[in-house]
Amino acid sequence: MLKKIVILLFVTCFACFKTVFAAESGGMPQLNPEFWISQIFWLIITFGILFIVLTKVILPKISDNLETRKSQILENIEKADKQKEESQKKIDEYEKIILDSKLKAKSYFNEAREKILDDINKKRAALDKDLDEEIDEVEKELSDLKNKSGEKINKIAAETSAELIKELIGEEVNSSSISAIVDDQSKINKER
Amino acid sequence: MASNPMYQFNVYRIGPEIKLGSVDISFTNASLFMVISSLAILIIFNLGAKKKTLIPDKIQLLSELSYSFVAKMISDTAGSKAKPYFSFIFSLFMFVLFCNMFGMIPYAFTVTSHIIVTFMLAAFIFVGVTIIGFMKHGLGYLKLFVPSGVPMVLLPLIVVIEIISYLSRPISLSVRLFANMMAGHTMMKVFGGFVISLGIVGGWLPLSFSVALTGLEILVAFLQAYVFAILTCIYLNDALNLHH
Numbered sequence: 001m002l003k004k005i006v007i008l009l010f011v012t013c014f015a016c017f018k019t020v021f022a023a024e025s026g027g028m029p030q031l032n033p034e035f036w037i038s039q040i041f042w043l044i045i046t047f048g049i050l051f052i053v054l055t056k057v058i059l060p061k062i063s064d065n066l067e068t069r070k071s072q073i074l075e076n077i078e079k080a081d082k083q084k085e086e087s088q089k090k091i092d093e094y095e096k097i098i099l100d101s102k103l104k105a106k107s108y109f110n111e112a113r114e115k116i117l118d119d120i121n122k123k124r125a126a127l128d129k130d131l132d133e134e135i136d137e138v139e140k141e142l143s144d145l146k147n148k149s150g151e152k153i154n155k156i157a158a159e160t161s162a163e164l165i166k167e168l169i170g171e172e173v174n175s176s177s178i179s180a181i182v183d184d185q186s187k188i189n190k191e192r
Numbered sequence: 193m194a195s196n197p198m199y200q201f202n203v204y205r206i207g208p209e210i211k212l213g214s215v216d217i218s219f220t221n222a223s224l225f226m227v228i229s230s231l232a233i234l235i236i237f238n239l240g241a242k243k244k245t246l247i248p249d250k251i252q253l254l255s256e257l258s259y260s261f262v263a264k265m266i267s268d269t270a271g272s273k274a275k276p277y278f279s280f281i282f283s284l285f286m287f288v289l290f291c292n293m294f295g296m297i298p299y300a301f302t303v304t305s306h307i308i309v310t311f312m313l314a315a316f317i318f319v320g321v322t323i324i325g326f327m328k329h330g331l332g333y334l335k336l337f338v339p340s341g342v343p344m345v346l347l348p349l350i351v352v353i354e355i356i357s358y359l360s361r362p363i364s365l366s367v368r369l370f371a372n373m374m375a376g377h378t379m380m381k382v383f384g385g386f387v388i389s390l391g392i393v394g395g396w397l398p399l400s401f402s403v404a405l406t407g408l409e410i411l412v413a414f415l416q417a418y419v420f421a422i423l424t425c426i427y428l429n430d431a432l433n434l435h436h
Binding site: 027028029030031032034035036037038039040041042043044046047049050051053054055057058059061062063064065066068069072 | 203216246279305
């Protein structure tokens with residue numbers, strides 16, 4: 001169906017052309033030389049004016065515009081590069097400062113620690129010394145007491161035994177012999 | 193006679209008859225559309241060139257893009273030596289493009305659908321390119337007709353063919369543009385006529401053809417202007433850089 005219509009269209013089209021060309025003496029108006037000179041004349045004038053105005057006025061402006069834009073963009077890129085370098089430098093500086101201050105802080109900390117440790121050691125030494133002295137004193141006292149107590153006990157024991165004997169037997173015994181016996185006994189006790 | 197598809201190509205006088213001596217140089221509808229196209233180009237590009245902002249607005253972008261488009265086309269096909277001819281090729285491309293595009297407006301006249309206009313442009317290009325070639329290379333320009341690496345036996349034949357192809361350049365250049373524009377507009381007129389004659393029942397098919405053809409013709413209008421300009425560049429390239 002579609003094919004038929006298309007064929008019909010072309011046939012009518014062809015017939016139409018044929019009648020047109022038959023009816024008109026010149027056929028295509030393009031081949032009618034009546035206005036050729038006029039067309040050439042006006043073509044030269046319009047195209048000439050167009051060419052001259054474009055060449056002298058408009059195209060230099062556009063090219064200028066493009067050039068300035070290009071140079072401006074290049075300039076801006078250069079500036080941006082410079083600023084980037086500067087900022088890189090500043091970042092480096094800043095990092096250096098941070099590193100320095102970190103080191104400083106570390107050294108301060110170490111100093112303070114040593115100081116405190118020193119202080120603590122000193123105080124501890126002093127305290128140790130005091131304690132040792134006190135301990136020595138107490139030990140001395142203790143040993144004194146120990147030494148003294150043996151004699152005292154012997155004496156008391158001799159006296160007590162003399163009294164006991166007096167009560168039991170009713171007569172006095174030589175105190176020196178009693179103390180000798182007590183001493184012997186205490187020695188035996190000690191040995192045991 | 194309005195249903196005649198060739199009627200749209202008729203040239204008629206607008207205003208009084210102007211005579212220069214014995215030749216008729218009256219202002220016609222063709223002249224009118226040449227003036228309109230030129231004025232439109234000048235106005236658009238003047239607007240685009242007037243403002244000098246770093247970030248272009250729409251019309252400035254349009255003019256700058258066309259500028260760089262044509263500049264790239266020339267440097268790609270004809271090299272850096274063709275730079276002095278940039279403004280001519282730019283004007284040529286814009287003139288043909290605007291004439292083609294104005295022809296796409298209904299009831300408008302298509303300047304480039306007339307063989308005499310396209311032939312004048314092509315002949316001017318041909319003569320100009322030949323003069324440039326002889327000025328650059330002297331008689332050495334004739335080497336263009338003698339390709340290198342051709343056997344001696346074939347040489348006479350090749351030279352004849354080369355000369356014929358060189359001489360037919362203006363004809364092929366002009367006929368290509370003229371025939372494309374004329375055929376496209378005639379076809380659109382024919383299909384438009386079918387819409388009327390087939391009426392509301394059968395008119396939809398030619399109408400859809402018409403719509404598709406309009407798009408195609410706009411493409412052809414741009415393409416033919418581009419081809420015209422790029423062929424000019426290629427001819428210029430032959431004249432500037434003798435390759436043979």
